[in-house]
Amino acid sequence: MTAIPEPNAILASLRDSGHADLPAVDIRIGASVLDDAIKDASSSFSDPVILSDGGPYRTPAGPVVDRLAEQLGDCPVIQLGTGTVRADEETVERAVAEVGHDRLVVSVGAGTLTDIAKVTAQRTGSHHVAVQTACSINGFIADRSVLVIAGAKRTVVSRWPDKLIADSDILTAAPAGLNLAGVGDLSTVPNAVAEWQLAAALGHGPAYDAAVVEPVLAAMPALPSLAKAAHDAEPDGLADLARLLAGSGLSMGIVGSTAPASGSEHAVSHLLEMAFAHRPGPAAPHGMQVTVATRLALRVWQLVDRTIRSTRPQVRVADEATSRDAVEHAFIELGAKTVEECWTGYSAKRSWLLAHQADVEAMVADWDAFTRTLALPTPEQFDEVSHASGLPIRAGDLGPGYDDDLLFWALRSSHLLRERMSIVDVADVLGVWSDETARSIIADAEEG
Incomplete structure (x- = not known):
């Protein structure tokens, strides 16, 4: 144990x-x-x-x-x-x-x-x-x-x-x-930590501090047994689950950022919740949504890795008008105020990327060395834990109102929501983030 x-x-x-x-x-x-x-x-x-x-x-x-x-x-x-x-x-x-x-x-x-x-x-x-x-x-x-x-x-x-x-x-x-x-x-913590390492290596956001996340990462093998305690309402197991959740919460407060526990999978979940605010019926619990979204984020990592290793991708940041149009297209159905709020966050990140394009290019050039520092599960390894824990896998598992189209919108738009750097941002500046690639990731996850 x-x-x-x-x-x-x-x-x-x-x-x-x-x-x-x-x-x-x-x-x-x-x-x-x-x-x-x-x-x-x-x-x-x-x-x-x-x-x-x-x-x-x-x-x-x-x-x-x-x-x-x-x-x-x-x-x-x-x-x-x-x-x-x-x-x-x-x-x-x-x-x-x-x-x-x-x-x-x-x-x-x-x-x-x-x-x-x-x-x-x-x-x-x-x-x-x-x-x-x-x-x-x-x-x-x-x-x-x-x-x-x-x-x-x-x-x-x-x-x-x-x-x-x-x-x-x-x-x-x-x-x-x-x-x-x-x-x-x-x-979702291993993916969030990897995205934190990615952002920190570029100099964006808080510096990476392994000590604050190591206790939680070391306890990941316990998740199936903690899931059983959740199913069975077993007091000691639920107390252990509360302890591990508290340890993860502490990591965010100590760092002064949600980066140790929130990556692109949380952005996807936030977007799903924002969409459900305009729909009848409740959204699924946040922890269920982020599990489904992590399966997608891990596939974005594979897309980026495959792109860098098989081609010589150029790093390009879209011009302001194109970026503004993308944010408006993504969020206009949620209202003009939401468009402006999201543009405020994303435009700050876009400006940072323009100023640090050389840092992104250096990371791409030394990608193999960077990825050796990660402890990121494959989608298949993540699914083993999900299946053993009884966690949801696909959009339809989340309940009424969830489907692949909604999940596609949330994944496709996730990098536009906030200022935080994610693996989706890397896919975007490498020119491989599109409707087609996002839909292919949704389809691959649906079959997995």
């Missing part, structure tokens, strides 16, 4: 190795840890308020929100949804207005609610205790939140929680699919 690192041990190890400015986060994971953790928080921080997404979270001792409100002196409860909530500016503004200033915000909900709470705590100067209600994502602990801004998914700086509570009594009551989504989110 692969050992799952304790997030507190990860922090201690990084401190010992010279990392400075690490967060003082109190991480409580395990059986029946909720009551003591809340008691400690209430003795340290005053004027509590509970922020909830309205989900029916329970333990054998009763409804979680009711228990906490009583334990915190019948404190007020702000319910932002009826089981689901949208992390847009309007919802954040409502939360900020209702919370007030200098309070103890106790968030009880899924990842989206926690993102809102982290931003709310930052903007109100409040302390924050995050009560994790499922093992659905790795972002419960990071000082980053994903918000919808002008219709586009954007990662913003928020606030480290003072405490993260992942009580397995709560986690075992979560839908199995939500807990399995956390396994999916973790399965």
Whole structure:
């Protein structure tokens, strides 16, 4: 059995190795840890308020929100949804207005609610205790939140929680699919790390720091057993899954970027969620979407590798008018504000590429040396883990409303969404990123 690192041990190890400015986060994971953790928080921080997404979270001792409100002196409860909530500016503004200033915000909900709470705590100067209600994502602990801004998914700086509570009594009551989504989110880390190495080698974004991702990468063989724990609602296994998700979340906060855990597969997922905001019915869990998208990203790596090794590709950055047209064509159906928001991010990346074209050319010239530094699975190796874990493989596995056309649009447009550098950007500047190649990747993944 692969050992799952304790997030507190990860922090201690990084401190010992010279990392400075690490967060003082109190991480409580395990059986029946909720009551003591809340008691400690209430003795340290005053004027509590509970922020909830309205989900029916329970333990054998009763409804979680009711228990906490009583334990915190019948404190007020702000319910932002009826089981689901949208992390847009309007919802954040409502939360900020209702919370007030200098309070103890106790968030009880899924990842989206926690993102809102982290931003709310930052903007109100409040302390924050995050009560994790499922093992659905790795972002419960990071000082980053994903918000919808002008219709586009954007990662913003928020606030480290003072405490993260992942009580397995709560986690075992979560839908199995939500807990399995956390396994999916973790399965994408090797691709995200490779894209981080790619960007860092070009000098774009944060420098690569292997130490912050090694504990999570080393635990990848445990994913099938963690998936079984998610299926079976097995308390110890879910606690281990929460630990690994927390370790991944810590890596993002420590680096100051989502790069250690979010690559082009997350951009594809964000686009799928943006599309579903304009469609009836809910989007699939984020962790399920990124699993399907990773199968595509790994094939883009193969496309780039094949291109560089078989030809002498020229590095060319499209002119501004062509790039602007591409962004407008990709996102016009989502609205003019979304087009402008995405163009702001992509145009900054395009300007950077123009200024650093020689760096990209040097990487292409020394491609073999660069790729030897990567620990990237092949699509077939990734599928072995996905099959063993019971994770989705194709668009149709994600549920109603998903098909190859939607997946094609999200993959084809993924590099246009944000400023972050990805393997799709490399395919684009090498002149091999087109409708035809994106559709061929979708078709190959459908057969795989």
